Amino acid sequence: MDTIAVKREEFQVAPLSRALMIVEIVLPIVLLVLGIYHGFMQALYRAGVIQSSSFLGIGYYQGLTLHGVINAVVLTTFFGVAFGNAVMQYYLRQPLIPGFHVASTGLMVMGTLIAAVPMLLGLADVLYTFYPPLRAHPAFYIGAALLVVGSWIALAGWLPLLRRWQKENPTQPLPLAVLGMLTAFLIWFLCTIPLAIEVLFMLIPWSLGWVEAINIPLARTLFWFFGHPLVYFWLLPAYVFYYTWFIKEAGGKLYSPYAARLVFLLFLVLSIPVGLHHQYTEPGFDRFWKGVHALLTFGVAIPSFMTAFTIAASLEYAGVKRGAKGLFDWMAYLPWMDANRPLFAYGIAGLLIFVFGGLTGIVNASYNLNQTIHNTGFISGHFHMTVGGPVFLAILGLSLELFSQLTGKPIRLRGINVAVPYLWMLGLFIFSPAMMYGGLLGQPRRTNMGLSYLDPDSPHFRADWIPTSYLTGIGAAVMTVAFILYIAVWIATLSAPATKPAGQLVLHAPENLHPEISTQSILARLRPWLVVAFVLILISYWVPLRQALQTPQNAVPYTPDNPVPVVQARK
Numbered sequence: 211m212d213t214i215a216v217k218r219e220e221f222q223v224a225p226l227s228r229a230l231m232i233v234e235i236v237l238p239i240v241l242l243v244l245g246i247y248h249g250f251m252q253a254l255y256r257a258g259v260i261q262s263s264s265f266l267g268i269g270y271y272q273g274l275t276l277h278g279v280i281n282a283v284v285l286t287t288f289f290g291v292a293f294g295n296a297v298m299q300y301y302l303r304q305p306l307i308p309g310f311h312v313a314s315t316g317l318m319v320m321g322t323l324i325a326a327v328p329m330l331l332g333l334a335d336v337l338y339t340f341y342p343p344l345r346a347h348p349a350f351y352i353g354a355a356l357l358v359v360g361s362w363i364a365l366a367g368w369l370p371l372l373r374r375w376q377k378e379n380p381t382q383p384l385p386l387a388v389l390g391m392l393t394a395f396l397i398w399f400l401c402t403i404p405l406a407i408e409v410l411f412m413l414i415p416w417s418l419g420w421v422e423a424i425n426i427p428l429a430r431t432l433f434w435f436f437g438h439p440l441v442y443f444w445l446l447p448a449y450v451f452y453y454t455w456f457i458k459e460a461g462g463k464l465y466s467p468y469a470a471r472l473v474f475l476l477f478l479v480l481s482i483p484v485g486l487h488h489q490y491t492e493p494g495f496d497r498f499w500k501g502v503h504a505l506l507t508f509g510v511a512i513p514s515f516m517t518a519f520t521i522a523a524s525l526e527y528a529g530v531k532r533g534a535k536g537l538f539d540w541m542a543y544l545p546w547m548d549a550n551r552p553l554f555a556y557g558i559a560g561l562l563i564f565v566f567g568g569l570t571g572i573v574n575a576s577y578n579l580n581q582t583i584h585n586t587g588f589i590s591g592h593f594h595m596t597v598g599g600p601v602f603l604a605i606l607g608l609s610l611e612l613f614s615q616l617t618g619k620p621i622r623l624r625g626i627n628v629a630v631p632y633l634w635m636l637g638l639f640i641f642s643p644a645m646m647y648g649g650l651l652g653q654p655r656r657t658n659m660g661l662s663y664l665d666p667d668s669p670h671f672r673a674d675w676i677p678t679s680y681l682t683g684i685g686a687a688v689m690t691v692a693f694i695l696y697i698a699v700w701i702a703t704l705s706a707p708a709t710k711p712a713g714q715l716v717l718h719a720p721e722n723l724h725p726e727i728s729t730q731s732i733l734a735r736l737r738p739w740l741v742v743a744f745v746l747i748l749i750s751y752w753v754p755l756r757q758a759l760q761t762p763q764n765a766v767p768y769t770p771d772n773p774v775p776v777v778q779a780r781k
């Protein structure tokens with residue numbers, strides 16, 4: 211058995227980059243307070259506990275937009291860039307280029323603030339998917355575009371570091387964490403191109419009133435061309451954490467560096483040509499092409515199945531090293547509640563949640579089953595166990611840890627910190643099944659009719675939705691308590707004096723249980739995988755995009771006289 215050198219030495223971050231990374235971490239966590247609050251209000255509203263979706267006079271769709279945009283777009287993009295900055299500096303052992311770093315963080319912050327204004331004023335109640343005919347104030351689209359461009363600049367700033375590293379280390383494959391972050395950002399770059407086309411050439415001119423008509427099927431297709439790979443842009447930084455730091459935290463070794471690299475490369479190939487699985491129910495596309503996207507969607511589950519086996523094998527090794535003897539007792543030997551290894555707790559809770567998030571994704575992907583659950587609460591149940599599971603918990607745990615390293619302040623309230631992910635998991639395991647079961651009973655995914663379907667005097671009353679609505683509210687309450695405790699840990703940490711020098715990054719990598727790949731291996735090269743990705747995108751999207759283009763232009767002005775119809779609850 212071969213091992214690679216374990217990098218334990220710290221990397222000293224330059225003061226400017228340190229300050230910018232602190233902004234990239236702290237700003238989204240502050241906004242998250244608003245995002246989580248509105249999530250809780252949604253659940254209380256659905257459970258019939260409150261009249262409107264919040265106490266602040268913010269309506270249902272406005273609150274849902276704030277919840278989705280902050281949690282799913284702002285938090286994930288900022289964290290992806292911050293974690294990418296940490297990974298690139300640490301593993302390539304080079305400082306970031308200041309010009310790129312200032313421009314990237316500056317644009318992202320500016321974009322977020324610009325988009326926040328119309329959202330807070332109620333001028334952009336378009337949800338995180340911003341489908342036309344819902345129309346937002348132009349500032350919303352412009353702000354979102356700046357956020358994305360800022361993240362592109364972060365990627366551009368890493369490329370010179372990569373080239374220098376490869377020149378200086380011609381006999382070594384890219385460090386696994388670098389490969390993982392690079393694939394995440396290549397997927398992000400590729401999939402934000404259709405989004406840029408939709409926003410720049412369709413939504414902004416339309417919201418400025420320069421054009422009256424907008425092709426709705428085309429806008430939706432371009433959105434999902436972006437929208438599904440987006441979820442892997444969220445997931446892959448978490449996978450980088452699992453394949454490196456988490457295994458180390460568990461005390462294990464990475465079972466297979468081959469499998470780990472193949473996982474990231476398979477995501478590069480398969481995560482984009484699958485977007486039509488969000489549009490199975492929409493007319494205008496041949497069933498054949500929906501079938502092609504369905505098949506590829508099953509394909510994109512394969513790297514996650516591989517991850518399940520590789521990480522489980524690595525954890526089993528950790529348990530055996532700690533004294534386990536039997537077939538399953540290795541689980542009991544893992545550091546579940548070790549307050550000095552909180553990242554293990556954040557990671558393992560995320561993985562356990564993802565088992566169910568992943569399996570429900572397979573249900574969604576199945577063309578015929580999708581007809582039953584599309585646009586029902588089942589979908590919200592699914593995605594809270596994916597983005598709200600491994601992704602969210604990895605972000606929470608790592609944000610705190612990186613902040614502690616960048617400021618030299620020790621994490622305080624360690625006992626509470628290690629309990630946060632399990633409490634979140636408990637809440638989610640009440641919330642998501644309730645949403646999903648409600649979905650199977652016909653409960654809609656989004657609804658501003660929450661109170662009426664719980665009211666026996668209403669024509670929309672549904673007695674069988676009462677238990678699922680209440681359980682959704684209880685689950686959300688437990689999750690909110692977990693988040694409040696997490697914020698308490700932040701406040702205690704912020705107020706602690708620094709005990710170590712600031713800016714010393716230490717990102718752990720595990721040892722490998724099997725030999726590392728050689729630079730000649732296909733797994734050490736990105737280009738062939740990128741070519742296959744292009745070919746698959748072309749094959750899978752050529753005809754659907756032409757079909758969307760051929761649909762008649764569809765002008766639906768969004769005015770008070772022409773409100774968007776409210777979906778009627780099934781009786």
Ligand code: HAS
Pocket residue numbers: 339441442444445487488507508510511514515517518519521522525541561562564565567568569570571572574575576580583584585589592593596597601
């Ligand atoms: Fe999804 C809708 C299909 C993964 C997020 N998804 C959504 C939406 C979101 C979302 C946000 O095909 C709603 C979008 C909207 O606004 O309309 N999804 C899938 C499939 C996967 C999948 C096949 N989704 C994700 C991930 C997300 C995410 C990841 C966020 C990060 N999804 C769909 C479909 C729809 C959809 C349809 C549209 C539905 C509709 O009609 O609208 C797969 O990638 C999942 C593969 C995952 C696995 C799980 C592997 C398990 C692991 C844990 C192992 C545990 C260990 C612990 C090792 C196969 C890795 C062991 C230790 C011990 C101690 C035991």
